[in-house]
Amino acid sequence: MSHNDTTTAPRPRPELFIDGRWVPAVSGETMTVIDPSTGSGIGSVAAGSAADVDAAVAAARGAFDDGRWSTLSARERSRVLLRVSGLMRERAEELAQAERLDVGKPIMFTRTIDVPNAADLFEYYATLAPHLDGRVPDTPLPAFSYTTREPRGVVAAISPFNFPLILSSSKIAPALAAGNVVVHKPAPQTPLSAQLMADILAEAGVPAGVYNLVTGEGAEPGDALVKHPGVDMVAFTGSTKVGRIVARNAGELLKPVVAELGGNAANIVFADADLEQAVGAVINAFVFNTGQFCMAGPRLLVERPVHDAIVGILEGAVGDVPLGSPSDDGTVIGPLVSADQLARVTDAVREAVGSGGRVVTGGEPIELDGGYYFQPTVIAGLPADAPAVREEVFGPVLTVQPFDTEDEAVALANSTPYGLAAGVQTGDISRAHRVAAKLDAGIVWVNGWAMLDAAVPFGGVKASGWGRENGAEALESYTRVKSVTIAVAPAPATGDGSGS
Structure with missing residues (x-):
């Protein structure tokens, strides 16, 4: 028996979210979102292109460079991400219906797995953010050395169609917790939960330009994002075939990539x-x-x-x-x-x-x-x-x-x-x-399968990719280590040898 609450089923909006505002694609073009359970269109979203990627990266770059997010204390970022988690739980049915509608995923699972897990990811990384510390190594140098962990900058988050909400959150939450800014490119088949996420992040207090959303189809927007010189890191989930292309394009600019690719377990x-x-x-x-x-x-x-x-x-x-x-x-x-x-x-x-x-x-x-x-x-x-x-x-x-x-x-x-x-x-x-x-x-x-939690890392070896999502290990991927070594001046001589 169906208990689907159609009043909470979201409608696609034909716009991109860039620099805190909903705007049409530069071309004005849109693409149809299909309900897989009927094969029918349910509305249109903006079909972003390389020009829209340029605008989104420029907004993200500006937001990072002026420090509106990265220079907040980790505790301040944590409070915002906790609000994101709370809003996701408040809007749980709307998010569940979005995943049901454009993924075709049974509502039983979107309610009990997808939405709770996504909210958990923001909560988990909110709690880790204040503990992303450096260390003080013991060295024989006549100096004091310490390390810090700094955000990488602009992160391109490219998420797949099968778990849009969870696999977007597994990138966006640790990226934001570490002080980065994000340009998000969801799969063309499944943009609805990303649009809801844009609203939720803004309502929670994430500043304009810190999260940007570009929807689009075909290779152009994704390629433009990976190759963009203003992007500092790529977080990608998708097929091994496309993952190789992403790695090659990112490698040309020597930018780090976290890639969770195909499997055949x-x-x-x-x-x-x-x-x-x-x-x-x-x-x-x-x-x-x-x-x-x-x-x-x-x-x-x-x-x-x-x-x-x-x-x-x-x-x-x-x-x-x-x-x-x-x-x-x-x-x-x-x-x-x-x-x-x-x-x-x-x-x-x-x-x-x-x-x-x-x-x-x-x-x-x-x-x-x-x-x-x-x-x-x-x-x-x-x-x-x-x-x-x-x-x-x-x-x-x-x-x-x-x-x-x-x-x-x-x-x-x-x-x-x-x-x-x-x-x-x-x-x-x-x-x-x-x-x-x-x-x-x-x-x-x-003695089970798919036992997953925000605290437990996962990721691939061989053709299944590299890097890890979830866990503290993922958070570290979104930072870079800086070492500072300060020479310790020798004690000044007293001049009379008395020591007094």
Whole structure:
């Protein structure tokens, strides 16, 4: 039954937020925002270009250089960010509806996961801001040395379509806590929560120019932002393919980048695991957010004695996971974000079947209200080098492979180019530690999946990127260290040797 409160569903506004004001794009052009659950337009936002990026960076540069934010005390910045967190909670339903509307994410999750986690991020970094201290190293120099941590300056925050509110907040909150200013470029499919965030930041007291929002489609605005000489740092979440382009363009100007890129995580189930708990973690790992999750678990590795039993349980259980309109309170699996994403998932499943895979359950798009729905799908029997196993599908698709030994499981888990997340389902705590230590992944979950918190860092290795989001580690990325060494003058001679 639907309990969607349409009165709180936000409407897109056809403007950019630059220097504290809502302004049209220089070109006057707009782009349509699509509701993935119906395939219908819900309104338009400004289609920003390189000229708009120039204006946004100029506003941010001015705000940073005059110190209206960076020279505030850390406690003052903390108080503002705490107000941001409070306002997000006050406007929680509006934010939840925004994520439901333009991501197609079930309202149950936007209310209980996306909005609370985003508010937690601002609260968490508000509490850390006053503790971002330097240190006094012990040296043999005839001098006193100390370090300070300074904001980097103008941060380009580029966020993806799958978790727009959370993955924007995970960049903006630590950047602002450290005293930086931000130019934000959200994914073209999902701009609504960013527009709400602009209003919330301004209402909380973030000065004009400290947060700027440029929406747009195509490569132009993102490329212009990364390449802009006025930008000091890039924080990017997206595909590995685009991440390589971002890193190359930023590298030309020697500007630092934090990049959380694609993933293709393995979820390893050992025979000694609690199978009921393990299957729950397996299903959650590949259907959460309709599989559009860089830290999803689309590769299931099962110890051979329980392989057939696990596959049989999945065959009976996956089809019962509630799929439907994201407005319905009971929906667990909503639509994919776009027609293009639906086509990519459909093609990947067809290719997997062509490679010898056996569809255990699912495998087809679903006609529902004109939206971009795909059945949750389990595929067995694929070789380890099949594209559906090696590459990120980014949809509700799970491949299953057996293994015989612990070493084989680790080798299979580490066999793709990615290294963002991994899972271990086992009743043996020694094995859990041992296997976790061997997995090439930035975060490993044991006997569960997607256990995330503002205080726990995550990020990738190998083709999944570098740097960390969340935790104190992320806050450090948004600062640079300065060392100051002051010579200590020798004690003056007394002249008479008496010491008096």
